Amino acid sequence: EAGVAQSPRYKIIEKRQSVAFWCNPISGHATLYWYQQILGQGPKLLIQFQNNGVVDDSQLPKDRFSAERLKGVDSTLKIQPAKLEDSAVYLCASSFGGREKLFFGSGTQLSVL
Amino acid sequence: SQQGEEDPQALSIQEGENATMNCSYKTSINNLQWYRQNSGRGLVHLILIRSNEREKHSGRLRVTLDTSKKSSSLLITASRAADTASYFCVHDMRFGAGTRLTVKP
Numbered sequence: 738e739a740g741v742a743q744s745p746r747y748k749i750i751e752k753r754q755s756v757a758f759w760c761n762p763i764s765g766h767a768t769l770y771w772y773q774q775i776l777g778q779g780p781k782l783l784i785q786f787q788n789n790g791v792v793d794d795s796q797l798p799k800d801r802f803s804a805e806r807l808k809g810v811d812s813t814l815k816i817q818p819a820k821l822e823d824s825a826v827y828l829c830a831s832s833f834g835g836r837e838k839l840f841f842g843s844g845t846q847l848s849v850l
Numbered sequence: 851s852q853q854g855e856e857d858p859q860a861l862s863i864q865e866g867e868n869a870t871m872n873c874s875y876k877t878s879i880n881n882l883q884w885y886r887q888n889s890g891r892g893l894v895h896l897i898l899i900r901s902n903e904r905e906k907h908s909g910r911l912r913v914t915l916d917t918s919k920k921s922s923s924l925l926i927t928a929s930r931a932a933d934t935a936s937y938f939c940v941h942d943m944r945f946g947a948g949t950r951l952t953v954k955p
Contacts, residue, residue, distance in 0.1 A: 770943065778948075781944075836880055
């Protein structure tokens, strides 16, 4: 069974630039999550999708972050413009249903200079 | 806000000893999950315990849940160097800060 795919693996940008991350969940998983993990901290939930609808985006900084999940499968997370404090690993996870076991991708490590 | 706070923040033990990590949460739950993250990034699911369960086992892992105290514990028995990792409890899909476990050979 293929796992959760994320790309790119690494990204280095300068502050005020834009960046986008892509995630392809496990086939058949209706729920998709984006987490931000700053070094030394636990992952922070940014947004949760159920199919292509948003379930929870209460912790998403909506002035600069946006996410979409077209057709209820792949998802993209965008930051525009990036700030230094956005340097983190961005993790995508999927689950068959909501609040169930999460399967994580390898993440994208973002460095904002 | 993050849910679920782990205690202790860091734990160092010798191989073969048991390790116990605790998690407290503030709101009602449907279930509580534990995950492990090795150095690098990989986050792996360990156990999911539902609100109507009190204890669950998986190999050398034992998880307990006390809904009256809003707390859970993860016990790793006969620890190995390979158990060195960060352990997180997850409630309502939100992670705590984690416990950093170091198992010395």
